[in-house]
Amino acid sequence: MLKEERHKYILDQVHLHHRILLNDLSDALNVSIDTIRRDVKELHHEKKLKKVHGGATSFGFMTFSKDDGNIYLQSKKIQIAEKTVSLLSEGQVILMSGGTTNMEVAKLIPKKLSLTVFTPSLHVAMALLDHKDVEVIFLGGKLLHDAKFAVGGTVVNALSQLRVDLCILGTGYLDANHGLTEFDWEVIQVKKAMIRASKKTIILSVSDKLHSVQKYKTCDLTAVHTLVTELDPQDPLLDAFREFDLKLV
Amino acid sequence: MLKEERHKYILDQVHLHHRILLNDLSDALNVSIDTIRRDVKELHHEKKLKKVHGGATSFGFMTFSKDDGNIYLQSKKIQIAEKTVSLLSEGQVILMSGGTTNMEVAKLIPKKLSLTVFTPSLHVAMALLDHKDVEVIFLGGKLLHDAKFAVGGTVVNALSQLRVDLCILGTGYLDANHGLTEFDWEVIQVKKAMIRASKKTIILSVSDKLHSVQKYKTCDLTAVHTLVTELDPQDPLLDAFREFDLKLV
DNA sequence: GCAAAAACAGCAAGAACTTGCAAAAACCTA
DNA sequence: TAGGTTTTTGCAAGTTCTTGCTGTTTTTGC
Structure with a gap:
């Protein structure tokens, strides 16, 4: 080597x-x-x-930013967030899951864009509240200590009564064969409900997480409409995903 | 490690x-x-x-409070929080409203005390999630941008299905004649529902807010069981409240 | 002033680090 | 391509750092 x-x-x-x-x-x-x-x-x-x-x-390890103050990964996530924000349009009603990438999205939403966002993530909700023109509705439930994410029946229930334009799923692991996977069963249930409640599903993933598989499955790639990574859409690393009917951004 | x-x-x-x-x-x-x-x-x-x-x-806990960088107020709030925490006991199921004083309570809860806490406040929820033995359930709903507090029908509805031991109401204005008052109508509705859902109600108030009245009324002092301030319970400033059947702490 | 809790000091085992050296690999240059 | 130089790598010996344990002293709350 x-x-x-x-x-x-x-x-x-x-x-x-x-x-x-x-x-x-x-x-x-x-x-x-x-x-x-x-x-x-x-x-x-x-x-x-x-x-x-x-x-x-890593540098930034000592910072007090709750998320990972990792410059390297961070810049990838910001790239993804920028691409994602450009997919949003005025007046939409959307769902956002948790994760640091989604938090970047929340931060980068233009100040004048008015949206209605439902989320079970404390971090995302907090970031969204900075935007006066975004109406934020928190999907309440039992909070996971680490992920700061609400799970359980009440969340899934509330989601079952929604029908929104868009669903933005952050974090999670992605693989062409196994689809979208996670390591937390309860989170899976919420994400599934989120996908069901939306007309379109957007997945955000830093390239590091491509081609890795976790214990539980959220959905197949056929349920996904758009995949956003920090890579160029032509990048050969994404070849495995081209056979699916999804937009690469 | x-x-x-x-x-x-x-x-x-x-x-x-x-x-x-x-x-x-x-x-x-x-x-x-x-x-x-x-x-x-x-x-x-x-x-x-x-x-x-x-x-x-911490060297300057005062520097960390974004809200009111007022050292005096902050230390008063911490005094109140310490008194309040001593009123809690193992295994209780409680409700906590928002406000900075309540956030101090959340921070000061002993690490090994196991509780179940329902709250519509993002800040309180965030602080509570640091305690592994506290189960945190967020009461979801439309979030107020400034207060980072969930309001609306879903919150009130969820509360109507609860019957908990204790309810800790932070902030708000207090006066012997007019009771507990607030300036936000939507917050009032939630607080009322919180009081209804609890066997006991504890009010936290820094002395500055005593004897002041706001536009809307949450409840009369007869509905309150305990009033916690940073003052000594014997303090003459509290005289006006002694005619009520409430415990001064 | 007493008992319990907390802090301190010193010790020893083990882990991690440094330094120097020599063999092997990679890199010239004639 | 042969011979010399530089770089890389692994090893060993000695040093320093880290950590838990001991017994002793100090602080705290009653």
């Missing part, structure tokens, strides 16, 4: 997990701990990550 | 709750109390927090 490849892998891992142990890297890359140490030291000097005793963390 | 991670967690907790017990940290992070002690001592030397006997506090 080339040094460059190792460096890329290390950075990816750090960006994805915000922290990483040198031992794990050594195992994963099959090189001695010393080599990893040298790699990380180098990346530290290049200011690409921060070396700490026993491992490394 | 990396030392760096512990430090981040500790700082997050301190900033969120103003104060934190070393024991709670030790439990939460699964390391010995000595390690926590060393961590906190280190952060203290870095001036990131202030170490006190038994725990740590």
